[in-house]
Amino acid sequence: MNFVLYFALICELFYDIRSENRYGSRANQIVDYINNLNTTWKASTIPNFQSWDYDLIKKLMGVNLNATTSKLFNMEVQYHDQDKIQLPDEFDSRIQWPDCPTLHEVRDQGACGSCWAFGAVEAMSDRICISSNGAVNAHISAEDLLTCCDNCGFGCDGGQPQLAWAYYRSNGIVTGGQFGSNQGCLPYEIPHCDHHTTGIYKPCSKVVDTPKCVTHCESSYNRTYKDDKNFAKKIYYVPFDPKQIQSEIMQYGPVEAIMIVFEDFLQYKSGVYKHVTGDLVGGHAVKIIGWGVQDNTSYWLSVNSWNQDWGQKGFFKILRGTNECGIEAEIYAGLPNTEKQMASRNRDNVFNKINYEFIGPGNDPLNHKEEIQSDNFIQQPFESQIEKHLLTLEEFHQNNVA
Known part of the structure; x- marks a missing residue:
């Protein structure tokens, strides 16, 4: 068989296989069938x-x-x-x-x-x-x-x-x-x-x-x-x-x-x-x-x-x-454990506000995002955590701002 003819037949076969794997012709048939039925959807x-x-x-x-x-x-x-x-x-x-x-x-x-x-x-x-x-x-x-x-x-x-x-x-x-x-x-x-x-x-x-x-x-x-x-x-x-x-x-x-x-x-x-x-x-x-x-x-x-x-x-x-x-x-x-999520977010909001009031925006002397573990934080009394944070911030303020 001529090589060119053989190659053409192979290409045609490959194309037919690919075409059969296409959903396009089926899609048109399904759309026409559904929209001509008296069914519950279009x-x-x-x-x-x-x-x-x-x-x-x-x-x-x-x-x-x-x-x-x-x-x-x-x-x-x-x-x-x-x-x-x-x-x-x-x-x-x-x-x-x-x-x-x-x-x-x-x-x-x-x-x-x-x-x-x-x-x-x-x-x-x-x-x-x-x-x-x-x-x-x-x-x-x-x-x-x-x-x-x-x-x-x-x-x-x-x-x-x-x-x-x-x-x-x-x-x-x-x-x-x-x-x-x-x-x-x-x-x-x-x-x-x-x-x-x-x-x-x-x-x-x-x-x-x-x-x-x-x-x-x-x-x-x-x-x-x-x-x-x-x-x-x-x-x-x-x-x-x-x-x-x-x-x-x-x-x-x-x-x-x-x-x-x-x-x-x-x-x-x-x-x-x-x-x-x-x-x-x-x-x-x-x-x-x-x-x-x-x-x-x-x-x-x-x-x-x-x-x-x-x-x-x-x-x-x-x-x-x-x-x-x-x-x-x-x-x-x-x-969801929204209690933990809300406590964690409240913690961040409070700390951000305290940091802002003490030393201004953009500073975080504690790096608390890296060092404070959420689980441990939530298990401790909230007031004691705030008090500890305030003392640390006050010390930072005295050493760096005054």
Whole structure:
């Protein structure tokens, strides 16, 4: 066979294989099928993920469905007494707790299978604010959890939400904003990207490598890595029962949920999603913030981590009460140790004020951010700590200012 002809056939075969791995043609078929049905939701008129390979889409689904069970990790179960709780027809955490800004946020996991971490830190952030009645707003770092929890899984190649919550309790997680925000101790390092359609970001190309774990804050941040840690005092699994899940959300705030993603979910735009067509893609973690009823269809109000270009500006509704796509079977949450967080922040505020009054801004003779351990500080009587600090500052003032 002519070499040129042979090479051309090989190229054509390779192209056909690549084309078969593209989701584009399937996306168009699914959109047309859904939007011509009398179902409870509508697909995006411009199909999402058209240029994506199946392999890349599947890698975004960062939850291993074979290992998602609370029994595997001996996780406590949190029950609510339904006789004492009146459940409304509709509930939205954003309305219930208007002073908590993270409830309105939609994050972007980028080209990384880190949904397991995002669903967790999003709920953790909300619950810290809710538990403190708006006094503490901590944007918990997906970067810290993703890169430093070795036992959680494989970083951008997937992880387990249960172990993410366990890490929150045992190791603590620092704060950190989204990519490019320069907010908190460790902002997210992986850039936003257009997962699904042509938007304001660059297209996602391939799943990135997991960044290295860093145990120090950005130089512009005014707290140490250790002092910035946020901990849970309790973590648990919410029973496989819609009313129990509702009770949990209404009392303590959003929860992390695991769901099975099918091809048609990728095309969701509005309405109440339920699986209609398409193959299984993988396991995904999202956040549930409330519930309601639309056109006589009960739904969970949920948040995805594919930025605001997807769905209803990043939010979506999914059928409630029938365990649609398994979303009611694996629910995880916890209670933050806000007492410790508030004590630590009050300590810093008091010390900063005292330092300012004695020696002016920009000076810290004690270097207390490095030397004073939060745990020891909180265990001591607050008055004795202030008195000791005042004496030290007074001595510094006499020796250096007088």
